Amino acid sequence: MPKVLISDKMDPKAAQIFRERGVEVDEITGKTPEELKAIIGQYDGLAIRSSTKVTKEILDAATNLKVVGRAGIGVDNVDIPAASARGVVVMNTPFGNSITTAEHAIALMFALARQLPEADASTQAGKWEKNRFMGVELTAKTLGLIGAGNIGSIVADRARGLKMKVVAFDPFLTPERAIEMGVEKVDLDTLLARADFITLHTPLTDQTRNILSAENLAKTKKGVRIINCARGGLIDEAALKAGLDSGHIGGAALDVFVTEPAKESPLFGTPNFVSTPHLGASTTEAQVNVAIQVAEQMADFLVSGGVTNALNMPSLSAEEAPKLKPYMALAEKLGSLVGQLAHGALSSISIEVEGAAAELNQKPITGAVLAGLMRVHSDTVNMVNAPFLAKERGLEVREVRNEREGDYHTLVRVTVRTEAGDRSVAGTLFGNQAPRLVELFGIKVEADLAGHMLYIVNEDAPGFIGRLGTTLGEAGVNIGTFHLGRRNAGGEAILLLSVDEPVTPELAAQVRALPGVRTAMALAF
Ligand SMILES: NC(=O)c1ccc[n+]([C@@H]2O[C@H](COP(=O)([O-])OP(=O)(O)OC[C@H]3O[C@@H](n4cnc5c(N)ncnc54)[C@H](O)[C@@H]3O)[C@@H](O)[C@H]2O)c1
């Protein structure tokens, strides 16, 4: 039974779903990285929010880990390249807390417009400073939206409901989507110049880090009010403080900080500055949503192989998974076969699906071929890290889809380009389940690729099979199955034998020395 650790505070629904789906679960929160390292080796899955930092060190200790599930959107607390290199799937729940976070941004916009936190503190201190707190209306003001994805678009919708004009900067926003959202797509400088309020809703990337830098803050309208419910690091905090002190910036509300938890900051105590401790996603509704989603996704993956919302692997629904399973077994075997047989550096690989296979999601088939190919050189490779390793090695990967049926109702063909030319193998599924090789380097040969095998290329001549049988028999190697294919009578023939014992290098050399043999090598599946 797979075992999951929930290492951050999460709604109890998550643990309940894991148990209902046949996944054992431990809830152990508040561990130091050292403590987590000591226990993580026992778990197949790790469910987190933002407190647990899934570093390379933790991943190195996580010898059984298959999946990290983030109950939330941002995955900046997970070292995704390190997870991918270890073959660990990383999933998030991209929609469960979007409404809640958008509402928090709107709440902070109101808080700034009417100085609610300061007015509250002053009133409760018995000051009744009615003249001190003069606010501004939101109606007819311009809201500048930086990032118009899930949360940004909900913020835009709510802001339009408040009769604000919304201008949006997002390089990936299409003109059609902008019209649909009722926002005006603008460039960043235009947004900075026109917005009365600016709200940020992008991930933190190399392009968005300090998107509100000192230089860009200087381009804003005097009195601008700024809200950040996305990620610390999008705003230069020192420049923000200077802008608030000079009065150029009329107010700022941060839910997120460069360093979290933000126990101290030069911004604290600045007039017109409002802060919350990364509460964007903190509503009961959102926390129930993300807890249910993350547990369902992780359980699907651990129990049936379904992949949803993975950041380092193609999606595969729980319905698709059983249909694709035999194809993935076939694809892995074909990848392994070309990996074992093709010598020298490979420059490209083409994965072609034909007939019934062309109706399926091809990405997992490609991932399985690459995993089979790469595993020949390293047994830590799986479908998650294989595409990354292939890229790292400069292997060009092509996917071809051919809906027309050929000789077989379904076929997967793998062709690699080597220094010696193209090498192609193809396989089908017998009865839609059993993987079978049907073509090897242009020669029709039918074989089950399993266990220990011996691959031989020889000149098709009488007497060879007898000599081969004698050689194997004398070495105490029993033949299980025997598959023969040839280009033409008397031409080149291919023999694939399954044998009950591993073929030693010495025995392979003995076979190579038989008259007429061009190649003989041991294979293993
Ligand atoms: N405060 C919280 O508790 C909380 C809760 C949920 C999400 N978040 C954060 O909110 C942010 C937005 O989440 P989302 O679900 O809307 O993400 P999303 O992926 O749906 O949207 C992000 C948008 O940013 C845009 N973008 C990317 N690079 C950009 C750039 N250089 N300039 C302008 N736009 C750019 C993308 O095109 C996309 O439309 C994320 O950083 C997420 O981690 C915070």
Ligand SMILES: O=C(O)CC[C@@H](O)C(=O)O
């Ligand atoms: O889990 C949280 O409280 C914060 C989540 C938020 O930052 C997110 O990116 O989803």
